[in-house]
Amino acid sequence: MLTLLLVVILAALVFEFINGFHDTANSIATVVATKVLTPGQAIMLAASTNLIGAFWGTAVAKTIASGLVDTDVVNVTSQVLICALLGAIVWNLITWWRGLPSSSSHALIGGLCGAALAAAHNNWAALIWSKAGDGDWTSNKGLLWKVVMPMVTSPVAGFLLGVLIITLLYLLISALMRAGGPLARIARPHWVNAFFGKAQFVSAAYMGFAHGRQDAQKTMGIIALAIFAAQSAGTLDDLPAWLQFLHPDGGKDDIDRWVIATCALVMAAGTASGGWRIIKTLGHKMVKLHPIDGFAAETASATILVTAAHFGMPVSTTHSISTAIMGVGFAKNPRALKIGVIERIVWAWILTIPAAGGLAYGVFKLFAFAGWT
Numbered sequence: 001m002l003t004l005l006l007v008v009i010l011a012a013l014v015f016e017f018i019n020g021f022h023d024t025a026n027s028i029a030t031v032v033a034t035k036v037l038t039p040g041q042a043i044m045l046a047a048s049t050n051l052i053g054a055f056w057g058t059a060v061a062k063t064i065a066s067g068l069v070d071t072d073v074v075n076v077t078s079q080v081l082i083c084a085l086l087g088a089i090v091w092n093l094i095t096w097w098r099g100l101p102s103s104s105s106h107a108l109i110g111g112l113c114g115a116a117l118a119a120a121h122n123n124w125a126a127l128i129w130s131k132a133g134d135g136d137w138t139s140n141k142g143l144l145w146k147v148v149m150p151m152v153t154s155p156v157a158g159f160l161l162g163v164l165i166i167t168l169l170y171l172l173i174s175a176l177m178r179a180g181g182p183l184a185r186i187a188r189p190h191w192v193n194a195f196f197g198k199a200q201f202v203s204a205a206y207m208g209f210a211h212g213r214q215d216a217q218k219t220m221g222i223i224a225l226a227i228f229a230a231q232s233a234g235t236l237d238d239l240p241a242w243l244q245f246l247h248p249d250g251g252k253d254d255i256d257r258w259v260i261a262t263c264a265l266v267m268a269a270g271t272a273s274g275g276w277r278i279i280k281t282l283g284h285k286m287v288k289l290h291p292i293d294g295f296a297a298e299t300a301s302a303t304i305l306v307t308a309a310h311f312g313m314p315v316s317t318t319h320s321i322s323t324a325i326m327g328v329g330f331a332k333n334p335r336a337l338k339i340g341v342i343e344r345i346v347w348a349w350i351l352t353i354p355a356a357g358g359l360a361y362g363v364f365k366l367f368a369f370a371g372w373t
Helices: 002-033 039-054 059-066 078-097 104-119 143-179 181-186 189-232 241-246 257-273 276-285 291-310 317-332 339-369
Strands: none
Touching: 002 039, 002 078, 002 104, 002 189, 002 257, 002 291, 002 317, 039 189, 039 257, 059 104, 059 189, 059 291, 078 104, 078 189, 078 339, 104 143, 104 189, 104 317, 104 339, 143 181, 143 291, 143 317, 181 189, 189 257, 189 291, 189 317, 291 317, 317 339
């Protein structure tokens, strides 16, 4: 059982690394497309800000660890978690190879739900659909509150916030031009591009921070869930001295510091390895971007991610930045959006949870047939 626990932790860190290079594009595509930073510079910026963001709170990790699967109905064993991670990893690699910016967050959630459902012999009560909190709706648990609602609202919010920010920026530029004199000179395209080229460095760092705060926490939640399950099964009772750090420091609602630090470092390493295929889709194929557009899209997306992380909602970095870019492009010229590319992205979104869940379900059934579960 201890070996299985270590395999789960290793598989979780593999997922975290893949998440890093798969979702690198989400945090740096716009700053690369606008030529404010080279791909290498942008990747290093994203890696460092991912690392900082990963240490900033654990609300999302706690949702993954205790808010989606009912451990009173299904025994969340190491085999369940390994199958969940395999489903998410395979789907991530498929979409990365195809250059589709699908959601690593939803792949992980889909994998967890699919594996848990298989382990519960198709008992849907194994999944927490909705559970009321302590009177505050933000403390509600379950797939409805923590996954479905954010999955619908965060892309809409990203689109609308992208439209709002770029519209306000263009209104400000128009006002400066009408003012005449020195103010009008500031509003010329050369000065606007120069200013937002520098400002986009800040917005790209903000985006990297938000990505780290959201996505690194999801793997923390899986590792914490595995450790809690192992503790309940008595696996941690007689640990060798070199593995004593596996004992949880707190209760089920706490995430140990070593888990946070390890996930943060692995995601940063994955981010540093890059993900050019998806960068091309997001940064070049959807709509032509200028520095002011990149600034608006990154600011809108990062704001959505940070707000959701505060409430423990595991939303998709992919969804928020993609729809923010769409919103910026729509505000500039609705006809400039490349609908064919957008349709491919939307289909990847729709398929991610059921596809990753189906893969995890199938892997668990295969393992059960082989007698491994």
